[in-house]
Amino acid sequence: MDDAKTVGLPARQVLAAFARGELTPSAYLEACLSRISRVNPFINALTAFDTERAVAEAAQAGARWRAGSPRGPLDGLPLGVKDLQDTAGLLTTHGSPRAKANLPASDLPMVARLRAAGAIVLAKTNVPELGAGGNTRNPVWGATGNPFNPALTVGGSSGGSAAALAADLLPICTGSDTGGSLRLPAAICGIVGYRPSVDVVAHPTRPLGWSGISVLGPMARDVDDLILMLRSVHWAHRNDPLSVSYPADRFDNLADRPLHGLRLGYCEDFGGAPVDPDIRATFLKRIEKIAPKVAECRPVDMSLGAMDRVFDILRAEGFLTAFDGPVRETPDLFGPTIHANVDLGRTFTLADRGWAHAEQTRILRAFNARMQGLDAILLPTVPVTPFPWSEPHVAQIDGTEMDIYYRWLALTYRGSLSGGPAITLPAGRDGAGMPFGLQMLGALRGDDELLAVARTMEAFLEQDPETARPRPDLSRLRAVTPDLRSIVTHPPVLHPPRPGADPTVRTAV
Template identity: 35%
Template sequence: MTDLIKMTATEVVGLLKSGDVTPSELLDASEKRIAETNEAVNAIPTLCFDRARAHAARLEKEKPADRPEMYLHGLPIAIKDLTPVKGVRFTSGSPIFADRIAEFSDVMVERLEERGGIVVGKSNTPEFGAGGQTFNEVLGTTTNPWNTDLTPAGSSGGAASALAAGQVWLAQGSDLGGSLRTPASFTGIVGLRPSPKRVAHGPLGLPFSTYPVEGPMARNVPDTALFLDMMSGAHILDPSSLPAPETSYVDSLKNIPKFGRVAYSPDLGHCPVDPEVADICAKAAEDFARYCAGVDETCPDLHDAEDIFQTLRAQLFIANHAPLLARHRDKLKPEVIWNIEKGAKLTADDIGAAQRAQGALYQRIVAFFSEYDFLLAPAAIVPAYPHKFRYVEEVNGVKFDNYMSWLALPAMLTVTNCPVISVPCGFTKSGLPVGLQIMGPNAREDRVLQAAYAFERDHDFASRVPIDPITPA
C-alpha cells in the first residue's frame, strides 16, 4: 500500500486498467493513508468510504477493455467542500451549512464519476472559499505537510495538503484569486487554473459568471493533464462551457515544441515579493531559457488589474451571499462580511468602469501574446506562513489594508481570463516549496501544460511528494 501511495496517478491508472490492482485495493490504500496522516493535516475532514466502496463494487463488475481510452478506472479522488457530492456532507466551511447533506452532485462530479473517478471525501476550505488560509469554524484548520505549524494556503488548501501527504492521487480545486495556485506553491504540487468555462460545473446560482473556475490539482504535470482531460467538456447546465479539445491534454505532452520568446516578471509591476521567493523564481525563469528562444524580464500592462479584481470579486460576493448576510450575519466570518459589504457599496458606475477596464486589459494581453508565448511570475509573494495568522499582513515593509491584497500576484492574472499553472520551481533554505506561475493565451491549456512539463522534466521537484507530515518539535 505504501508503494501505491507513492506512485503517480498515471501509473496507478495504468495498473487499474491492466487489472494488476483493483479499485477496492486503492481505496484501502487511500483510507489507510488518510488515517495515518489526517490528524496532523486535517486535509479531508469529511470522508465517504461507504459510498466509495459501493462505486468500486460497480466498477469491478465491468471489463476495463470495454471502457473509453480516457478513463480513471476506479482511482480515488477528493472533491473540495465548495462542490456538492450527492449524499455527502456539504458545509462550504460555514456554520450556516454545518449539517447540510448534498441532495445532488455537481455535473463536474457526475462527469468524473462517470469517467471512473471514485470520490473518497471532501477536502477542507475556508468559509465559502474566502481567503488564502484554510480554516473554518465547522471543520477546523488544515495544515501544511511540509511543516504542520504552517498553512497550505487556500482556498483549495485541503486538496493541496491531501496530495502532498499522499492521501489521494488527484484532487479537484477551484480558483478565483489564486485558490488553486497559492496552495500548489505552498505544498510543492501542481495546480492549474483553466480558462473560464473549460471545466463545466453546476447547477449554479450565477451560471454566467466567468470569474471562479474549477480545475485539476495533482503531484506532477502529466497527472494534471490527465485530470483536466477527465474534467473537460461542455454541459448544458453551464452556459458557454467549452467542448473538450480534439487532442487530449495527455497526448499534447508527447511532443513538446521549442517555444518562442517568453516573458518573466518578478512582481507583475505591482507586488512586494519575499527576497528568497524572488531569487528562486528568477533562477527558474533563467532555467526556462533552454526551452525557448529567450526570456525577457518584462510584463504586460497590469496597472489596474488588482482594482478590477477587487471590484468584480466584491460584485460576485454581493450577488452570491447578500441573502446570507441578511439572515445569518452572526455566523459569517469577518472577511466574508467585509467582502459582501464592499459589494453592497459598489455603484453601477463602479461596476461599469471595472468591466470596461477589464476589456481594455484583455486587449493588452492579446497584444502581449502576439510577441510572447508565455508569462512567468512567482505564484505567491511568500512561502508558507504560520496558520495561526489569518492572512499575510505585511511583506518587505508594505502593509496590506485587506485580507486579499497579499494574493495580488495570482489575482491579477485571474482578470486576464487566461489559463495559469503553478509548478514547483525550488525550495527555501528552510525546506519550503516555492511555485512558478506560467500563463498562456486564453483557451490554450495545452500550451501551458507543455511549458510546465518542459520545466518539470529537467527538475526533480515533483518527486519530492508525497511526504509524511513534518511536525516541528
C-alpha cells in the same frame, strides 16, 4: 507492493496497474485509507468521508477491470472533492455553520462527470469558510496544516485538496479558482494546480453566469495526471453561457514542445506587486536555469492597468450576489470574513461595476499584446513563504502593508483577469525550505499550448534536485498545539479603494 509506494504512484500508473491486474481498486483504496488514518489527523486535509460507498464502488470497479470493461478512464480511482462542491449524499458544508448538516441530493456537474468516468468520491477536502481567504480554516472543520510543517498554512481556498495530494492521501482532487484558489495552495504544498480558460470546464452553478472570474479545475501531483483528469471534465453546459463545446479528444494528444524551442517571458512581481526578497531571489534563480535552455527568455512589463481595483470590484459583486440576502437574514451564521466581503460589495456603485468591466477588457488587450511571440509568461505563484495558519492572512510584504486582507494574492488574482489559463508547477524549495511554485500564464483559450509547455517545463525542472518537486517527510509529522481543529477568528482588513485614488497604490492600514 508496500502501502507507501502504492499511494505515491501517479494516477495514470495506478490505472495501468488496474488494467494489468497487478493492483485492484479495492487494494489501492485500502492503501489510501491506511495512509489517511495515519497522516490526516496531523494535517486535517480531508473532512467528511463516504467510506462505505467507496469500498463498494471499488469492488465493482475491480470486477469491471477483470472483465476488461472499465466504466471510463478513471475507473476505480479515489477522488477528493473540494467542500465548496456538492456531492450527492455526502456532507458538503462550505466550511460554514449555515451548511454544517447539508447533504446535497445531487452532484455538482463537474463531480458527476468524474463519477461517470469511474472516479470514486472518497472524501471532501477542507476549505476556508465559504471559500473566502487564502488560509484554509473554518469554524466547522478547523484548520488544515501544511504537510511540510503542520504549523504553517496550506493557502486556500483549495487547501485541503493541495495538502491531500502532497501527502499522498489521494491521487486526484478537485479545486476552484477565483483569485488563486487552485494555484496558491498547489504552490505552497508542492503540487500542480491549473486554472483553465473560462470556457473549458462548465460551471453551471456560478451565481453570475456571465462573469468568468470564478472557474473550476483539476489538481494533481504532476501535469500528466492533471491532463488525465481534465479529459473527463472539459465540456459545455447550457446553463454556463461562457462554456464552449470542444472536441472530446482535445487534450488527448498535446503537441510535443521541445525545451530549446520555447519562447518565454518572465516578470518577478506582476507589475509591481510586493514580493518577499527571498521569493524574488528564488524565482530569478529559476529563470537563470531556464534561460540558457530555451530559444528566448526575456523580461516582460506586466503593468497591465488598474488590476487590483478591478479584482476588488469583480470579486465583491460576486460575494454580494451570493451572500447579501443570507447575511442580512441570519448574520450570526457567518464569520467576520464573510461580513467584511459583503460590506465591501455594498460600497461599490453601478458606475464602479461598469468601469471595472471596461478596465478588465483593456487589461485583456494589454495582456494579449505582451503575449505576442511568446509561449508563456513565467512568474512566482506566491509572494511569501508559508506563514503560520494561526495568522489569518499576510499583513505586510517587504515593508508594504496590505490594504485588503487578500492583497497578498495579487500574483495570482491579477492573472485571473485575462480569462486565460494559468498553471503552477513545483520548482524546488524557497530559502526557508518550503515548496516554491513557478506560475505560467498562457493566452486566452490557449489551454492546449500552455499544458504542452508546462509538461516540457516540468520535465526540465525534475532533472535537477534543486528544482524538482519537493516531497514532505511525513515521518516527521507531529501534532500541532493548538489543535488544528481549533481556530481563533479575527476580522479581516477590508478597506475599499479611496475615490479618485490611484487604485494600484496600496496604502497603510
